[in-house]
Amino acid sequence: MDKLSLPQGIYGITAEKFSKGRDNVTVVREMIAGGVTTVQYREKHTSKSFRSMYEECVAIRRLTRESGVLFIVNDYVELAMLAGADGVHVGQDDLPVAAVRERVGAKIIGLSTHSASHARAALDAGADYIGAGPIFTTQTKEDVCAAVGLEYLDHVISTVPVPVAAIGGIKLHNIDQVLAKGARTICLVTEIVQADDIAAMVRRLNVKIAAI
Numbered sequence: 570m571d572k573l574s575l576p577q578g579i580y581g582i583t584a585e586k587f588s589k590g591r592d593n594v595t596v597v598r599e600m601i602a603g604g605v606t607t608v609q610y611r612e613k614h615t616s617k618s619f620r621s622m623y624e625e626c627v628a629i630r631r632l633t634r635e636s637g638v639l640f641i642v643n644d645y646v647e648l649a650m651l652a653g654a655d656g657v658h659v660g661q662d663d664l665p666v667a668a669v670r671e672r673v674g675a676k677i678i679g680l681s682t683h684s685a686s687h688a689r690a691a692l693d694a695g696a697d698y699i700g701a702g703p704i705f706t707t708q709t710k711e712d713v714c715a716a717v718g719l720e721y722l723d724h725v726i727s728t729v730p731v732p733v734a735a736i737g738g739i740k741l742h743n744i745d746q747v748l749a750k751g752a753r754t755i756c757l758v759t760e761i762v763q764a765d766d767i768a769a770m771v772r773r774l775n776v777k778i779a780a781i
Contacts, residue, residue: 703737
């Protein structure tokens, strides 16, 4: 079986505290209905038990498998393995890629990057894709660094040989700027999870991509 790779399209990330009272599984179901190609389960600074997160991930794994959507778990390597996720995404302060690789084998590993040196290090470490951002200012994460801007995205799109996922403050009104730099995998959090109609929002975002 060929190794999976990060697909182009909308990469939806869960954020239950911004989801207007909807649970992560409900949000993911609507994301899939709208046409996301990747779902990342992300629970930052959560009070949830590991069992609760595991049960959510098992339910999301079932939904993503049935729909052919890639499923990534943020940070929690063991959770990704137990739930049968397709991969893991880690940040600069999380476990190093080499350590994650020892645990997950051929599963996809994504690494957040914020600079050219981060991107080079990610390639040397064997990351399967990189997250580039935050492109615009974002308040979704409490420990987020300053926006890196479209210049960094332009740099990695033109120099990095693995898939690049643009992330950070991307909305319906500015996604055209990101697409203009050549990004084809676009991560969104609050623009999706805060939408009254999540599936409709994803469809509107997909129209932007289809118009390229």
